[in-house]
Amino acid sequence: MALYLAYKKNDVPWYAKVFVMIVVGYALSPIDLIPDFIPILGYLDDIILIPLGVSLAIKMIPKDILEECRKEAEDIFKDKKPKNWVAAAVITVLWVLIIITILHKFINRY
Known part of the structure; x- marks a missing residue:
């Protein structure tokens, strides 16, 4: 959620916005680089690529904006219970x- 909120900020560089869009899109997409029905390798791309993409996206976003977006995301989910x-x-x-x-x-x- 913090990445999505950062994507909407004007102070985030365009290349970070594009990368965030790719990472979030890949994470939510039902289409994987390696299909999940392939034993072990199918989930390996999700286990490696998504965390790697998130960590790279976090490094591209200015720290003050990311911290602000994390607090906003925390506030959004604070009162949300199943x-x-x-x-x-x-x-x-x-x-x-x-x-x-x-x-x-x-x-x-x-």
């Missing part, structure tokens, strides 16, 4: 049922 426990419970129950079904079919197979 409010939809029903949806979380339904999703959790569905995952548990899927896992039980898979285990049941696997165990009955042998």
